Amino acid sequence: MKRIFLSPPHLSGLEEAFLKEALDSGWIAPLGPQVEAFEREFAQAVGAKHALALSSGTAAIHLSLILAGVGPGDEVVVSTLTFAASAFPVLYLGARPVFVDSERTSWNMDPALLAEFLEGRAKRGRLPKAVVLVHLYGQSADVDPIRNLCQEYGVTLIEDAAEALGSTYKGQSPGTLGQAGIFSFNGNKIITTSGGGMLVSPEEGWIARARKLATQAREPVPWYEHQEVGYNYRLSNLLAAVGRAQLRSLEERVQARRAIFARYAQALSHLPGLAFQPEAPWGRHTRWLSVMLVDEEAFGLGPEAIRQALEAQGIEARPVWKPLHLQPAFQGAETVGGEVAEDLFRCGLCLPSGSSLTPEDQDRVIEAILSLAESPH
Numbered sequence: 001m002k003r004i005f006l007s008p009p010h011l012s013g014l015e016e017a018f019l020k021e022a023l024d025s026g027w028i029a030p031l032g033p034q035v036e037a038f039e040r041e042f043a044q045a046v047g048a049k050h051a052l053a054l055s056s057g058t059a060a061i062h063l064s065l066i067l068a069g070v071g072p073g074d075e076v077v078v079s080t081l082t083f084a085a086s087a088f089p090v091l092y093l094g095a096r097p098v099f100v101d102s103e104r105t106s107w108n109m110d111p112a113l114l115a116e117f118l119e120g121r122a123k124r125g126r127l128p129k130a131v132v133l134v135h136l137y138g139q140s141a142d143v144d145p146i147r148n149l150c151q152e153y154g155v156t157l158i159e160d161a162a163e164a165l166g167s168t169y170k171g172q173s174p175g176t177l178g179q180a181g182i183f184s185f186n187g188n189k190i191i192t193t194s195g196g197g198m199l200v201s202p203e204e205g206w207i208a209r210a211r212k213l214a215t216q217a218r219e220p221v222p223w224y225e226h227q228e229v230g231y232n233y234r235l236s237n238l239l240a241a242v243g244r245a246q247l248r249s250l251e252e253r254v255q256a257r258r259a260i261f262a263r264y265a266q267a268l269s270h271l272p273g274l275a276f277q278p279e280a281p282w283g284r285h286t287r288w289l290s291v292m293l294v295d296e297e298a299f300g301l302g303p304e305a306i307r308q309a310l311e312a313q314g315i316e317a318r319p320v321w322k323p324l325h326l327q328p329a330f331q332g333a334e335t336v337g338g339e340v341a342e343d344l345f346r347c348g349l350c351l352p353s354g355s356s357l358t359p360e361d362q363d364r365v366i367e368a369i370l371s372l373a374e375s376p377h
């Protein structure tokens with residue numbers, strides 16, 4: 001039986017032509033015309049002013065934090081319900097993450113909890129340097145109140161839109177609403193370069209400085225001159241060619257993921273004890289992953305038992321991200337709230353959601369869950 005993966009890479013068929021163009025041009029080096037074209041086309045696709053192609057989304061977060069002036073001992077607020085890469089770069093800089101819980105509408109950072117935290121810190125004269133706001137599973141966070149708070153307190157807003165390429169918040173792209181936004185082209189994301197990322201910003205100076213830091217902080221003189229510490233974080237010209245090909249099918253990819261979610265929800269949400277991630281009223285959800293919540297008592301099985309039963313049939317499902325405030329790697333970090341994220345982790349299960357998932361594959365997933373509901377436990 002063919003294994004069904006959670007979110008495998010999906011080729012568009014255009015990659016070979018773009019790669020051939022890159023190869024024929026002789027640009028096998030990092031940087032080159034494909035990188036510049038990818039940055040330009042990506043910026044246009046999301047409505048960003050400036051974009052910088054990087055080797056990963058994590059690198060983009062790292063550089064954003066440096067640009068925000070984050071250093072040893074500084075605090076950085078991060079959504080707790082996310083992948084660890086949202087917060088690891090805080091530790092690279094010797095800074096301290098403060099984790100903020102989710103609200104129930106979008107599962108993203110709760111603006112009321114952030115307000116409470118910033119108010120308390122302002123009174124003590126110890127404001128965080130930045131907020132890393134995650135748009136989880138492709139659902140935009142409620143950006144306006146969070147952006148207003150960041151402006152009020154003078155805190156840099158960095159959006160982690162790694163999972164949210166193609167989603168909207170009040171008609172705009174998440175990732176383009178703060179001082180910096182990051183995207184990921186890892187193999188499991190909405191579009192992929194096999195590995196890669198993008199940093200976008202409305203401020204040209206930020207992107208110029210990030211570009212310099214990402215190319216070993218080389219000074220613009222003929223010899224190798226370095227006045228500060230640099231990184232080797234640029235995307236290769238070949239991978240940018242793959243990204244350009246992938247970007248052309250972005251809208252189809254999002255439509256396909258949304259259609260898969262709609263099918264799951266239509267076929268399964270009548271079952272007692274099953275519910276699906278809501279779509280917040282402020283924008284379009286990419287449904288990067290289709291996530292359902294399982295009430296163990298009502299359904300008869302918990303999410304882990306369902307995951308194992310699916311696995312036995314060659315279907316890959318995964319728990320919701322384990323909240324970062326529960327991760328040993330972040331032990332000791334301050335946490336604001338946490339119960340909502342813990343509840344979503346306890347009840348959540350991510351179903352196969354790749355845009356290449358065929359209707360037959362979707363039927364297999366649906367039938368497997370239906371049969372679990374029907375079987376006596």
Ligand SMILES: *Cc1c(COP(=O)(O)O)cnc(C)c1O
Pocket residue numbers: 055056057058059082083085086134160162163183184185186196197
């Ligand atoms: C994938 C992901 C990242 C990291 O992106 P990479 O390109 O894999 O480094 C960061 N944040 C979130 C929320 C992600 O899902």
